[in-house]
Amino acid sequence: MDLVLLKDDLVFGVKLASYALGTRTSMPILAGLKMEILGNRLRLSATDLERAVQCEIPAENNDDEETVILNGAVLSQIAAHLPADDHVSLKRDTDDSDVVKLRCGEALFDLPTLPVEDYPEIPAPPEDKVAVLAVDQFHRGLEQTAFAALKAGETTRLSLTGVDLVLTAGALKMVATNGYRLAMKTIKPDEVLAEGEYLIEAGVLTDLDRVLMQLKGENVEVYKGPSQLFFRSNGVTFMAKTIAEEFPDFDRVIPHDNPIALLFNRRALLEALQRIEITAAEESGAVTFRVTPEESAARINSSSKEKGEAEERVRLRKVPAAELEISFKAEYLIDALKRVASEEIAFQLTDPEKAGLIEPDGDQIAPEDEGFLYVCMPVRLGG
Numbered sequence: 001m002d003l004v005l006l007k008d009d010l011v012f013g014v015k016l017a018s019y020a021l022g023t024r025t026s027m028p029i030l031a032g033l034k035m036e037i038l039g040n041r042l043r044l045s046a047t048d049l050e051r052a053v054q055c056e057i058p059a060e061n062n063d064d065e066e067t068v069i070l071n072g073a074v075l076s077q078i079a080a081h082l083p084a085d086d087h088v089s090l091k092r093d094t095d096d097s098d099v100v101k102l103r104c105g106e107a108l109f110d111l112p113t114l115p116v117e118d119y120p121e122i123p124a125p126p127e128d129k130v131a132v133l134a135v136d137q138f139h140r141g142l143e144q145t146a147f148a149a150l151k152a153g154e155t156t157r158l159s160l161t162g163v164d165l166v167l168t169a170g171a172l173k174m175v176a177t178n179g180y181r182l183a184m185k186t187i188k189p190d191e192v193l194a195e196g197e198y199l200i201e202a203g204v205l206t207d208l209d210r211v212l213m214q215l216k217g218e219n220v221e222v223y224k225g226p227s228q229l230f231f232r233s234n235g236v237t238f239m240a241k242t243i244a245e246e247f248p249d250f251d252r253v254i255p256h257d258n259p260i261a262l263l264f265n266r267r268a269l270l271e272a273l274q275r276i277e278i279t280a281a282e283e284s285g286a287v288t289f290r291v292t293p294e295e296s297a298a299r300i301n302s303s304s305k306e307k308g309e310a311e312e313r314v315r316l317r318k319v320p321a322a323e324l325e326i327s328f329k330a331e332y333l334i335d336a337l338k339r340v341a342s343e344e345i346a347f348q349l350t351d352p353e354k355a356g357l358i359e360p361d362g363d364q365i366a367p368e369d370e371g372f373l374y375v376c377m378p379v380r381l382g383g
Contacts, residue, residue: 002063003042003090007104009057010088013044014072014079016055016214016236019207021072022048029118033072035090037065045122046072051204052122052239053211063092068100069114083107125230125237131167131222132191135212135233138220141174141185142209144339144372148183149176149202157245162199164247165229167192175250176202181332182253186371190219198229199243208238253375255357258348260324262291262298263317263361266345270337272312276300277330279307286379288327291320302330317344326352327379333358336374341366352378 014033022030034045042059045052082088085105093099093110102109142163150160157179166173169192175184208231212220215234223230231238276287281304290299296319303309326349336358337345344362355377360369 001037001066001068001090001092001100002061003037004060004062005042005057005088005090007082007086007088011079011082012214013042013055013057014076016211017044017046017053018072018076019211020046020048020051020053020238021076022046023073024048029069029114030120031072032069032114032119033075034067034069034116034119034122036067037061037063039065047120047122047239049120050201050241051207053236054122054239055236067116069116069119070100070111071114074111078102078109123225123228123239125232125239126223126225128194128224129221130192130194130196130224130229131172131189133172133187133189133220133222135215135217135220137187139209139213140368141172141187142205144185145174145176145183146202146206146209147176147335147339148178148181148374150178152201152203158201158243159199159245159247161201161203162243162245162247163202163205164250165198165200167194167196167198169195175247177248177250177253179248180329180377181336182250182375183336184250184254184373184375194224196224197247198224199245199247200229200240201243204240208240211236211238253355254373255348255350255355255375258350258357260291260320260322260349261318262289262320262347262349264298264314264345264347265317266337266340266343266360269314269345269347270334272300272314273330273334273337276302276310276312277334278302279304279310280330282306284327284379284381285329285331286327286381287330287333288325288381290325291316292323293320295319324349324352326356327381328356328376329379332376336376340369340372342369354378 036043041056043056045054083105088104091101100111164175217233220233280302287302297313297315301311342360342365346361348357355375358374
């Protein structure tokens with residue numbers, strides 16, 4: 001191994017690959033970053049078996065083609081702190097073939113290699129392209145859905161840790177739920193070649209989103225493997241393993257024909273909830289909405305023995321048609337309102353026992369909010 005690379009290329013490639021490093025695993029080899037010399041290209045790969053990233057950068061190769069595995073976390077830290085120099089060299093130690101010398105300017109690192117034979121094979125991207133998506137729309141879809149899923153390790157129901165991707169001829173529905181709230185975003189793909197439904201862990205898709213944002217490409221191509229989806233953009237491939245569980249029937253969860261529509265200024269409601277949440281009970285985090293046909297504002301309050309009590313009136317754009325008192329976990333409402341850009345929102349309700357529906361509303365719905373809706377189950381308060 002005897003390579004010379006532009007420092008910026010190496011830093012960029014290592015940063016991308018690091019999103020798939022297996023740092024929290026019982027398999028130490030997954031903490032490795034695979035480096036394959038292919039002529040005058042260096043392919044960087046990393047995987048934790050749930051996701052994988054592969055990218056190629058140009059290199060001046062002064063030796064044969066070969067593969068080495070280096071500690072990815074160490075290499076990532078080195079790449080982030082390299083001195084001011086345009087080039088980096090990577091070369092096998094002539095005295096110890098299990099060591100790679102990395103030099104940049106006056107900085108020299110001796111890096112031990114990991115056994116190549118222990119590194120798992122990363123599946124090659126298939127030729128079955130299923131869709132082409134606009135990166136900005138896909139990014140917005142993940143931003144407005146992934147937060148509603150549970151994190152891996154919080155539940156044994158893996159379906160609740162994922163974002164369900166439902167591809168049809170004219171739309172991609174992205175849906176996430178933790179069983180008490182549900183976020184759905186519908187976007188229009190640039191191209192759909194095969195319909196299908198794929199469930200992928202929200203955390204994996206969040207890492208994919210981070211990679212795509214750095215690539216700054218306009219489109220991402222989606223390919224279907226036997227138990228994976230592959231996303232390709234600007235020469236970088238991201239593999240995401242699909243979850244082999246059935247996603248909840250989200251169409252049944254979305255409430256329809258809601259008789260009460262509370263129309264709020266989004267920012268006014270968000271800021272009021274952030275204040276009222278301060279005195280909410282720790283165990284429930286509940287805030288209570290009270291509306292009547294006699295008042296053009298909703299009364300929102302919370303209370304707990306330890307923190308005290310708070311109440312605030314938030315003006316409504318229209319007097320409600322009926323009286324209602326209903327409680328929700330403040331955190332869940334705040335999470336949704338933070339991810340809406342429109343000035344106005346509609347909070348649609350039926351009764352204290354049924355889920356509420358939040359959608360952007362008004363004459364000027366922000367384009368980035370098109371196709372978004374959010375469902376939140378009420379909290380039952382004793383006494």
